Amino acid sequence: MATLKQTPLYPLYAKYGAKTIDFGGWDLPVQFSGIQQEHDAxxxxxxxxxxxxxxxxxxxxxxxxxxxxCMTTNDVSKLETNQAQYSLLCYPDGGVVDDLLVYKLAEERYMLVVNASNIDKDYDWLAQHLTTGEDVSLVNASDETALIALQGPKAETILAKLTAAPIQALRPFRFVQDADVAGVKALVSRTGYTGEDGFELYVSSGDAAAVWEELLEAGAGEGLVAAGLGARxxxxFESRLPLYGxxxxxxxxxxxxxxxxxxxxDKGEFVGQQALAAQKAQGLPRKLVGIEMIDRGIPRSHYPVYNAAGERIGEVTTGTQSPTFKxxxxxxxxxxxxxxxxxxxFVEIRGKRLKAVVVKTPFYRRA
Structure with missing residues (x-):
């Protein structure tokens, strides 16, 4: 059996009560105090x-x-230095290799942030599209980099206790490089994956534990809790942010x-452009929507969905009981x-087809 990979913060998990699981080959915390409590926090x-x-x-x-x-779907030319954008890597047929963030660090220098389960696949996909003689360097710095996400309405208040960097002035998808956070050099980005305000801090792997502990101490009086993959x-999901896979x-x-x-x-040719343009012109055969159960039951990933005539019309991609709205x-x-x-x-749950209705998304939107 393959050994699970560990992040630089793994040695601290037990101290904060983490329950860990195998997540794409990584030993990661699904929860610390409990998914509902962490979600609410x-x-x-x-x-x-x-x-x-x-x-x-x-x-x-x-x-x-x-x-x-050429490789991503969004328009990288629109980025200013110290600005990030959400984008995707696509196959020629329009399917998705991965979704990612693109950070413009300087003229001619960018950082890409990709999903953990896709690191090797993404690197190989990008590398195989590099042409001989092209002045492009591609470096995988994943092992040397740690990423800590501080999310929620108190995030700015907490982080401001540990840095003099102008984080209050940061707009969404803007970032500060070489910020001093509790004596550690960090890239601080106003981004996140929760639907709330917040920051993501990129630090060297060796500095991650110190930053984690300093943040928890600074947030102790603000209701900050360590949170795991379950709440994430x-x-x-409530904010309708997609999960690869x-x-x-x-x-x-x-x-x-x-x-x-x-x-x-219309930005110029990129991998997958022709297929996506054709899909748009011909009309989408499928669409991602929100559903709410009318009958009693919880829709889960890959549960089949039917119409009233009993024909299969799709499947659930993610489902749960919303912790915010129950x-x-x-x-x-x-x-x-x-x-x-x-x-x-009608969603098939444990052999029964239970009634649901298509509803508006996102289920949650920050005020």
Whole structure:
């Protein structure tokens, strides 16, 4: 049996009561104090997440911009230095290799942040598209980089206790490089995966434990709690943020997932552009929608969905009882004909087809 990978914060997990699971080959905390408590803390005060399993690549050189324009769906040319954007890597047929963040560090230098389970695949995909003689350097710095996410309405108050960097002035998807956070050099980004305000701190692996402990101490009086993957998933789900392998995959395009705003079909040629343009022109065969159960039951990933005539029309990608609203809700990829609001559909749960209805998303939106 393969040994599970550990983040630089793994030695601290036991101290804070973590229950860990195998997550894509990593030994990661699913919860510390409890998923509901951690979820509520992020919605009301703040939560601290170890997301050091994520991957970081550096792309640099005179050809870096042209290379990223060719490889990603969003328009990298629109980025200013110290600005980030959400984007996707696609296959030629429009399916998704991965979703990612692109950070512009300087002219001719970028950082890509990719999903942990896709690090090797993404690196190989990018590397195989580099051409001989192209002035582009691609470096995988994932092992040397730790990532800590401080999320929730109290995040700014807590972080301000540990840094003089101008974090209050940061707009979403903007960042500060070389910020001093509790004596440690960090890239501090106003980004996150919870639907709340917050920051992500990129530090060297050797500095991660010190920053984690300093943040928890600074947030002790503000309701800050250590939070795990369980709450991270319920938070992102309520805010309709996609998870690769569920809302996105090699078989699900960004357009079907409702991410067309991040696909700039007119920016110039990129991998997958022709297929996505054709999909848009012909009309999407499927669409990701929200559903709420009418009958009693909780929709779960990959549960099949049927119409009233008993024909299978799609499947649930993510579902749970919403910790915020206590409603049984899900995201489902359905045939286009069944995606209008209030459409009745039937989710098969433990052999029974239970009634649900298509509803508006996101289920949660920060005030």
């Amino acid at each position: 992020v919605r009301g005060q703040a939560g601290l997440f170890d997301v050091s399993h994520m991957g970081e690549f550096y792309v640099s050189g005179a050809g870096a911009l042209a290379f990223l324009q 998933d319920t938070l992102r 569920q809302e996105l995959s090699a078989e699900i395009s960004p357009l079907e997932a409702g991410l067309g705003i991040f696909v700039k079909l 409603r049984n809700v899900g995201l489902a990829l359905l045939q286009q004909a069944y995606t209008a609001l209030e459409t009745e559909v």
